[in-house]
Amino acid sequence: MMGRLLIILGLIFFVLTLVSNYFDVSIHLNGSKGVTQIGQLWYHLGSESLQFSEAIISRYIDPCATLEILNCSGFLWHPVISSILNLPAGPALGLFSFLLIYFGIRKRKKLTR
16 A cells, blocks of 8 residues: 555656656746756745745744744754755656655565565
8 A cells, every 4th residue: 555655656756757847848948047946846836835835834843933942943944945945856856756656666566475
């Protein structure tokens, strides 16, 4: 069951890789330079969910925000997740989809033995 879920998630990330590659090609055909970042792709596909995720993570998941005893500023969204969102979407999502599919297949082979 878990292996199949990993494979399905890997295929979803593979489709997102193809979408980001489409955006990269369209950027270059317009004469601009650069690549699509993960954050740009997420903003283009669902800006509301990006803003909602930032609010939820910053307020409720970040240990510094939830535990006043720590007396620190939030660190989970800025710089950790924002650094991930600045990665080029094509290679990063492609690598992530490959890893998910690989571990999903490996998990399924272990269950069939």
